[in-house]
Amino acid sequence: xxxMPPVQGLPTHRSCPYDPPxxxxxxxxxxxxxxxxxxxxxxxxxxSRYEDVKTLLTDPRFSSERSRSARTRHRDTKPAMPPxxxxxxxxxxxxxxxxxxxxxxTTRKMRELEPRVEAYARQxxxxxxxxxxxxxLVEEYALPIPSLVISDLLGVPSGSxxxxxxxxxxxxxxxxxxxxxxxxINEFSRFMQDLIAFKKKEPGDDLISDLVHPGSExxxxxxxxxxxxxxxMLIAGHESTxxxxxxxxxxxxxxxxxxxxxxxxxxxxxxxxxELLRYLSIVQFSFTRTALEDMEIGGHxxxxxxxxxxxxxxxxxxxxxxxxPDRLIFDRQDARNLAFGHGVHMCIGHQLARIxxxxxxxxxxERFPTLRxxxxxxxxxxxxxxxxxxxxxxxxxxxxxx
Ligand code: HEM
Numbered sequence: 001x002x003x004m005p006p007v008q009g010l011p012t013h014r015s016c017p018y019d020p021p022x023x024x025x026x027x028x029x030x031x032x033x034x035x036x037x038x039x040x041x042x043x044x045x046x047x048s049r050y051e052d053v054k055t056l057l058t059d060p061r062f063s064s065e066r067s068r069s070a071r072t073r074h075r076d077t078k079p080a081m082p083p084x085x086x087x088x089x090x091x092x093x094x095x096x097x098x099x100x101x102x103x104x105x106t107t108r109k110m111r112e113l114e115p116r117v118e119a120y121a122r123q124x125x126x127x128x129x130x131x132x133x134x135x136x137l138v139e140e141y142a143l144p145i146p147s148l149v150i151s152d153l154l155g156v157p158s159g160s161x162x163x164x165x166x167x168x169x170x171x172x173x174x175x176x177x178x179x180x181x182x183x184x185i186n187e188f189s190r191f192m193q194d195l196i197a198f199k200k201k202e203p204g205d206d207l208i209s210d211l212v213h214p215g216s217e218x219x220x221x222x223x224x225x226x227x228x229x230x231x232x233m234l235i236a237g238h239e240s241t242x243x244x245x246x247x248x249x250x251x252x253x254x255x256x257x258x259x260x261x262x263x264x265x266x267x268x269x270x271x272x273x274x275e276l277l278r279y280l281s282i283v284q285f286s287f288t289r290t291a292l293e294d295m296e297i298g299g300h301x302x303x304x305x306x307x308x309x310x311x312x313x314x315x316x317x318x319x320x321x322x323x324x325p326d327r328l329i330f331d332r333q334d335a336r337n338l339a340f341g342h343g344v345h346m347c348i349g350h351q352l353a354r355i356x357x358x359x360x361x362x363x364x365x366e367r368f369p370t371l372r373x374x375x376x377x378x379x380x381x382x383x384x385x386x387x388x389x390x391x392x393x394x395x396x397x398x399x400x401x402x
Contacts, residue, residue: 372396373395
């Protein structure tokens with residue numbers, strides 16, 4: 001591939017849990033475009049600088065389709081994406097599926113959702129207060145809010161939500177045995193098929209009903225496509241936001257000056273959310289892209305068919321793009337971070353996630369002025385091996401006021 005020795009696997013070791021894996025500082029400075037050997041033995045490229053990652057995400061000469069890569073043609077070790085999961089498609093196919101969903105994510109629709117997010121935040125904060133600390137913030141707050149909001153949007157009936165949360169947690173849990181993950185995937189897809197059949201008979205004001213009752217024949221999808229598309233939305237829709245809420249709370253509590261600034265000036269919440277997105281970059285890497293033709297990036301030749309991954313977790317700490325990148329600064333006036341990606345695949349849920357974070361952080365810190373982490377840092381389990389970084393649980397406590 002190249003004379004440079006490749007790095008072995010994506011960097012994961014973090015000496016500080018709030019900073020990106022250590023290797024990125026050196027890679028960004030010395031080897032910003034570096035060959036990499038994946039755990040399955042295949043090779044690709046890893047990009048760590050802001051400008052290069054942005055190019056990867058926007059340049060149409062990079063494809064998101066897995067079948068395009070020499071890697072998958074020679075040896076495919078990953079399960080195929082389900083039909084309808086448009087994150088691994090290119091335009092015009094990608095455009096068609098994304099358009100079918102985007103009507104539910106307009107600015108107006110998102111604004112209409114805000115009172116519901118407020119109501120969920122109040123409901124779970126009341127429950128935490130009733131229980132008294134310590135509680136696990138992930139289970140009591142960070143997971144249920146995004147999970148209920150995305151379930152409402154899709155039309156998942158309230159009786160099935162606990163099952164759905166369990167299946168999607170299993171699907172993303174790298175620590176589980178493969179048999180259990182497969183069993184959960186099977187249960188999940190049976191659940192989706194039943195739900196689709198139900199929405200055909202009894203449509204509601206929700207995304208699944210929109211998809212099974214299309215406005216025109218051109219927009220008609222098979223049940224498998226609807227199931228695949230909705231599985232993508234359900235999993236993407238709560239897992240990342242949930243990790244941002246828990247890890248964002250932790251890091252805010254660990255930066256007392258920033259928390260005080262936010263308490264003194266609640267209007268800081270918009271830029272604080274943006275800064276937490278940048279600083280934590282919990283979706284650490286892009287989906288794999290494949291070069292459609294030979295090209296040069298950062299002075300390196302990438303051949304058609306080779307795969308490339310962009311590390312947003314590194315790009316968002318690039319000193320060339322962000323002054324003092326390793327400091328959390330809530331009033332940083334720079335909204336150019338790549339936490340939601342960029343280009344045609346930019347996160348479709350970015351507005352929703354921003355509303356959820358704004359409401360959830362604001363109400364949490366308001367309700368519990370003495371909120372603190374209930375265990376020392378070395379007892380917090382971080383999701384170091386997962387594509388989506390976060391914490392498995394976060395015990396918090398506070399001084400009761402009543
Ligand atoms: C795509 C991050 C919340 C649904 C993406 C991508 C990133 C991302 C980085 C682009 C991946 C790439 O180009 O390789 C995040 C973060 C979130 C979040 C950090 C929370 C803080 C959500 C929510 C939803 C969602 C709430 C659903 C409502 C999607 C979908 C895609 C996507 C469907 C694929 C878009 C496409 O391919 O056109 N997200 N996301 N995400 N996200 Fe999110």
